[in-house]
Amino acid sequence: MRCFTDNKHSMLESIKIKKLFGLFDYHITLDTSENITILTGPNGYGKTTILNIIYHFFNQQFSYFQKLNFESISFEFSENKRMELTKKEKKAILTNNTAIFPRVYTDIHINFFDSEKKIGTFIYDSELRELIANELKNFFSLRQIEEDLWINTRTNEKISLNNFLNLYKEQLPEHFISLIKKKQSEEKNNPIIIFLNSLNIYLIKEQRLLHKIFGRDKEEDTFLNTIELYAEELKKLIEEKQLEAYQITQKLDSSFPKRLIETKTVIDEATFKERFAKLKNKQSKLQQFGITTTEQEIPDYNTESAKVLSVYLNDSEEKLSVYDDLLTKIDLFVSIISQKDFAFKTLQISSGKGFSFYQNKTLQPLSLTDLSSGEQHEVVLLYELLFKTAPNTLILIDEPEISLHVIWQKAFIDDLKKIAKLKKISFLVSTHSPQIINNYWGLTRDLFELSNAKEHE
Secondary structure, eight states, X not given: OOOOOTTTTOOEEEEEEEEETTTEEEEEEOOSSSSEEEEEOOTTSOHHHHHHXXXXXXXXOGGXXXXXXXXXXXXXXXXXXXXXXXXXXXXXXXXXXXXXXXXXXXXXXXXXXXXXXXXXEEEEOHHHHHHHHHHHHHHSSEEEXXXXXXXXXXXXXXXXXXXXXXXXXXXXXXXXXXXXXXXXXXXXXXHHHHHHHTOEEEEEOSOOSEEEEOOSSGGGOEEEEHHHHHHHHHXXXXXXXXXXXXXXXXXXXXXXHHHHHHOOOOOOHHHHHHHHHXXXXXXXXXXXXXXXXXXXXXXXXXXXXXXXXXXXXXXHHHHHHTTHHHHXXXXXHHXXXXXXXXXXXXXXXXXXXXXXXXXXXXXXXEOGGGSOXXXXXHHHHHHHHHHSOOTXXXXXXXXXXXXXXXXXXXXXXXXXXXXXXXXXXXXXXXXXXXXXXXXXXXXXEEHHHHHTTGXXX
8 A cells, every 4th residue: 555755656565553552563564556455453452543643643743642652653664764753751840920840741753764774853842832832822712623733713714833923923922933933943844744744644534424613612613414515515616617617718719710820730530530529428428417518519520621620629628628637536426326326316416516316216306414324424435535635645544334335335445446546545444344345355454463463473
């Protein structure tokens, strides 16, 4: 399984964990042939924790490791590169108006090795981070939602510390500006941070059907149905592409006479018919999905019109090219959902609703929340994989079997293989289900077996 970077496509090949929960030693090698690794094991052995370890580390959310019970974690990459993470405690003397008292902080130390030669070190200074967090609480209506990510509860704007100075510099006291600059100086040009910034990691959690909307505090948090949000999101994606296509059309149509006069290119009949057939197929798909409403008829070919037809065909292909990526994703989305045999329901794609379902017998539209829990899980999971992940991303999926029919579970890895090929992404899947594994036992890494491997060496 690959974890790509922009730098020669470095791959995450394995992860070593010493004394997870104070108990388990793991050396988990990742599959590089199918780009899919399946993590299994009894409850309590740390399947979900391992996914969280990878997610929080590569997203630089190092505070996660302060309370995690472990001795060391080593991430091994291709080209003999390795990162090792440990914890170290330090004491600090704090003062207030009335007392002086000691405080113990837990810092995270990361070392970066290339062929066993240390090439970088990064220390997550927990004292500095706490000072920054306290200042943010004191001066702004902000709530921390992730490591180095805050939300303005008045505007619902998400703010990272890296862009904080640009937004609020005039409102900040000088000592606070110094704290943030110190943090930024620690990270600037650090090879570990640069390397981690080049990686794409996406976690699909066990709870997928509800989307959290942050309030001023936890008591004011609300939840929306994820499937409805994603339908609206697809609608907006289609609208954006329609606008882009319209703008290209306007530009090409206005310059058509000039380009027709200037062009010297002609096209032969066989090439024209081949390219136009592909164009019509794309138009038909766009029509089927309600993205466009027109379908062009093939013009008659003759040598006198070869130059006109060449410009016309080039323009038509350019106008529709903006839909290529979206159309490929929608096509696979519809194909996989159609194979699942939702209970008398059919998926429909449209520019007005994004995606929707209707009842086969009555042809009546259905509310998305009328779908069963399993059907919603299938749609949400598939949408995230196809539309919310970038190429060369490592996807972490926790318990995909939740609410899924046994038949759907058996097809799950086959579906992932199709998506991996299309999106050029990799998967680490945590599961209890033998149906998810199906015939892919060679891709599994069992934590029970790994934890006992040393005893049998």
